[in-house]
Amino acid sequence: MTINHDIGIIGGGVSGVVIALKLSEYGIDTILFEKEESVVNGPPFCHLHAGGNLYPDISDEQCRILLKQSIEMARLFPQSIDERPTFISIPKTEKYAVSQIENRLDMLVDYYKTLIAEDPENEILGAPEHYYKLYNKADLQILAEQPTTAVPNTADEWMCNAIKLIDYNLLKTPVILVQEYGWNFFRLGAQAQLALNSSKECNLKTNTFVTDIKDVRPKKLDHNWEIHTKDNIYKVKYLVNSSGFKTGEIDNSLHLKSERLIEFKAAYVSKWQPISGLIPELIFHGERGTPHGMAQLTPYRDDYYQIHGMTNDITLFNDGIVQSKTNDAQPEFRSEIEQKLSRAWTQKDIETRTNNAIAFVGKFVPSFKSATVGGPPLYGAQQIFGDDPNLRVGEVRFPSKFYARSEIIKASSALTVANQIIEKIVEEGIVEKPLKELPTALLKSISKTDIDALAGKFAVDRGYPEALSKLVIDK
Numbered sequence: 001m002t003i004n005h006d007i008g009i010i011g012g013g014v015s016g017v018v019i020a021l022k023l024s025e026y027g028i029d030t031i032l033f034e035k036e037e038s039v040v041n042g043p044p045f046c047h048l049h050a051g052g053n054l055y056p057d058i059s060d061e062q063c064r065i066l067l068k069q070s071i072e073m074a075r076l077f078p079q080s081i082d083e084r085p086t087f088i089s090i091p092k093t094e095k096y097a098v099s100q101i102e103n104r105l106d107m108l109v110d111y112y113k114t115l116i117a118e119d120p121e122n123e124i125l126g127a128p129e130h131y132y133k134l135y136n137k138a139d140l141q142i143l144a145e146q147p148t149t150a151v152p153n154t155a156d157e158w159m160c161n162a163i164k165l166i167d168y169n170l171l172k173t174p175v176i177l178v179q180e181y182g183w184n185f186f187r188l189g190a191q192a193q194l195a196l197n198s199s200k201e202c203n204l205k206t207n208t209f210v211t212d213i214k215d216v217r218p219k220k221l222d223h224n225w226e227i228h229t230k231d232n233i234y235k236v237k238y239l240v241n242s243s244g245f246k247t248g249e250i251d252n253s254l255h256l257k258s259e260r261l262i263e264f265k266a267a268y269v270s271k272w273q274p275i276s277g278l279i280p281e282l283i284f285h286g287e288r289g290t291p292h293g294m295a296q297l298t299p300y301r302d303d304y305y306q307i308h309g310m311t312n313d314i315t316l317f318n319d320g321i322v323q324s325k326t327n328d329a330q331p332e333f334r335s336e337i338e339q340k341l342s343r344a345w346t347q348k349d350i351e352t353r354t355n356n357a358i359a360f361v362g363k364f365v366p367s368f369k370s371a372t373v374g375g376p377p378l379y380g381a382q383q384i385f386g387d388d389p390n391l392r393v394g395e396v397r398f399p400s401k402f403y404a405r406s407e408i409i410k411a412s413s414a415l416t417v418a419n420q421i422i423e424k425i426v427e428e429g430i431v432e433k434p435l436k437e438l439p440t441a442l443l444k445s446i447s448k449t450d451i452d453a454l455a456g457k458f459a460v461d462r463g464y465p466e467a468l469s470k471l472v473i474d475k
Helices: 014-025 060-076 098-118 137-144 155-163 185-198 244-253 335-341 347-362 366-370 411-427 448-461
Strands: 002-010 030-033 086-089 132-135 175-178 202-205 212-215 225-228 233-241 260-271 281-284 295-299 304-309 321-323 378-385 396-400 403-406
Touching: 002 014, 002 225, 014 030, 014 185, 014 202, 014 403, 014 411, 060 098, 060 411, 086 155, 098 132, 098 175, 132 137, 132 155, 137 155, 155 175, 185 202, 185 448, 212 244, 233 244, 244 260, 244 378, 244 403, 260 335, 260 347, 295 347, 304 347, 335 378, 347 366, 396 411, 403 411
Parallel strands: 002 030, 002 233, 030 202, 086 281, 233 403
Antiparallel strands: 086 175, 132 175, 212 225, 225 233, 260 304, 260 321, 260 378, 281 295, 295 304, 396 403
């Protein structure tokens, strides 16, 4: 059976679904292929990166881009945003200066004000003057003596709850509380899938593996690509490669040369009952890949916590970054990592790495040493175009006519990519201009109740506690 569409998208990760949603809003006929049972399977994300405060080594320009893109995505998927702050600190052992972080935050506040001046609805991270707050050692000593607040409403209440648990004598002061929110990928995936299933313009094909793509552009037909699956052939005018770390496989099939890195990383799920009140996400900066890499503790509902430790025996892996070859656009991991990508973690690996992560955070949060394994790891691989593993911003390239390749590194870049692709398909005559967004409001039409239910199903079906699909503070 042969079926015609204007746009064909390969890959239903965060980039693929956002592209499909934006095309639907413009009334553009689209088909989206995802090999798994549901969309947005990985790599997981837990942090909005509204300013890039988790990356002290990246440029100010990348930080500004991440702030703008994060605000845009938060406005698109508000039911996936965890409105709790982030505690930022630098251990005394580390090279970074607090003044370096503070100067960057001042720059981000000014840029945030500019974004709000352009559009008042961009004020989603609170008032700019409250974007961050500094706490010196005397402040911390006073707050540590204050009573716990079950659901904090102010920066001081959040800091009070956190500082009771942290050995702040190990940290440079001041420490910082930043309005850099959490981001729940189960909820984003659920809202996106519900919206796409209700769209008249997009045909979402889950459980569908693309077996081949034929380039028929030289034949001058009414379509440019033929996408083959087990049962059907789909003729499309424009092809979008949104296959995440597998984008090189499609490039290879189309005989396109491209350079990229792919990186495998994992985070770990723990169970811990510290105090009766909520705490912010906790960040203890350190140099990536060293034994003192950044430690990150992310709170979820029901006393579940996600842990990153940017060392080779926790989040990073030996040979976890691999590069494409001159004659092969798709890098390949060693077999042990490929097995993990196929959900074939051994129980020993899960316990060893989760316990390594617990001990790592326990250096700064002594009572966290009592935490236990709370579920399987959250993991995945991401692409990084070129050869710079420190790059945190990636967008889209157009290697040939009627073909786009999404190259996002952070989920926040997805809307930027979608808008750039729409501009390109207009430029290349796939659709007529001027385009006007239709008043469908697909995402806004999805109820919180439906998001709650499907996000919970996603978590459980993938083997995780249902609590990971819920917001820390319910909306």
